Amino acid sequence: MELLLAILVGILYTAGVYMLLRRSIVKFIIGIIFLSNATNLLVFLSAGLTAGSPAFLTGKETDISGYADPLPQALVLTAVVIGLGIVVYLLAVKYRFFSETGSDDLDQLKPTENE
């Protein structure tokens, strides 16, 4: 299972990077979504998978073998929420960009660096 997920992470990273390299902003946003999900999975996998067992919560458990590590789950939860916020904001910016310029292409505008 870990191996499968690891391969999935790899595929997601590849797809994300490919999308980032396109000029369109929508594809850029999709790329960011891919990358952030790949990273979330990576963090989730970092403690190893323990199927079907609860996380130790009270802190008083003596034998930890039957429990899953709760920390990566908490981390991923936080990261997912942050990722959601970022994507929503990016979409809002994209909307403004489109209504200002009527274009989805970053290179349609004059470069900002050296006019």
Place this chain on the structure above:
Amino acid sequence: MILHLVIKNYRYIGIMAISGSVLLLVTSILILIRVMKTGIISTVVGGWDAPFGISIVIDPLSALFLLVSAIIVTAISVYSLKFPEGKIYLPKFYFFFYTLILGVNGAFITGDIFNLYVWFEVMLLSSFVLITLGFSKEQLKGGIKYMALNLIGSLFFLAGIGLFYGKTGTLNMAHLGEILMRDDQSILVNSSAMLFFLAFGIKAAVFPLYFWLPASYHTPDITVTSLFAGILTKVGIYAMIRFFTLFFVQDPLFWNEQLFLIAGFTMVMGGMAASAQYETRKILSYHIISQIGYMVMGLAIFTPLGIAGGIFFTLHNMVAKTNTFLVSGLISRMQGTYELKQVGGLFKKSPVLAVLFMIPALALAGIPPLSGFFAKVILIKAGFENGNYVITIIAILTGLLTLYSMIKIWNEAFLKQQPEEAVKREKYTLRFADLFPSVLLAAVTVMMGVFASDVFDITMKAAEYLMNPQIYIESVMGK
């Protein structure tokens, strides 16, 4: 007291913002005094003991950064009263301004790497909003570039945290330091270290990763740019200093070589690009990059003196850089443009402004008796003592490039006659709210120069704490 400092502040809006930032300033001064007296302050939030709970740690380094960013916040909260696009943006601006400060201060005081990531995100999201505030075409374009690079940076950061947690099983910085000191699998640690380095490198705009900065920093309003220039990139530097002194210390040879290389290239590339520009904000943006090089150099020398020099330089640079941006904003308020070719004659019109520009500019170029001179002297001395001749000579030569760019702004804006075809504009007189922030920051620059030995003592103490991570580890884990 500390939580009060970071959480409560962003509720103030409008005029109240100033009292908020003054409060922040006072609190930071108190924290610095207490840290200098009693050593590291640490506490744990959430009812779990370290290393499981999230610890909050303030050592001299954090306290210094808190203080200097509070000074900048005070200056900018006054400066932004004259937000040129009218009052509509003001409440929004202050809201995100203070969330940004919340994120920055959180990043300075946290003792937990995931918590640091969360503060980075708080900071990033509010900086995204600030950089696109107003939604002009240029801003949208610069903003998207800024977002793209910074998002990739924070994903690197998160991936680094994940892998690191998989290897060590902890997220607490002190605990990590303890574990890694006993551990010698430097190859495995280096992979995470590289991910963290990329993340902070993108934030700090070091050599191969700086392209987003000049592409975006000149697009938003000058108030926002000054804020970003003074504080944001330096958070990356802070995180780098913290990580590479506390726990990525197994493989100093490899990392110090890398850091020297990066520091040298960052200085030279930034300095050369700056001298080719003719727009004040672009010159200054490239300058930020050039000076990040010095800070990395301090870290790379990796002796107490070198790190103290790096910290001193960072603190001086935060103040002086913000001030040059503020003054260039004043130039454009008076003459309506940032293009150096279209302004001129300001020395006659406003000698006060000329003096205000001269102080931070000379400080940046390293002319005694201002703060930049002492910062550079310490760095150069540390470099020679440690036998790093090449980087030290590069640093000295880059100082000349800095001087050249500053003289260029000075000549073009202040000395030469205003060109005929310049935009005619109704006369703009500088008011108190325009001048006060620059005066404040200039005063700090001069003070840092005059009391250089005291400042140096404090930074030296901070550096000693950094070079002996044992103290940090004990004060967190001992509780």
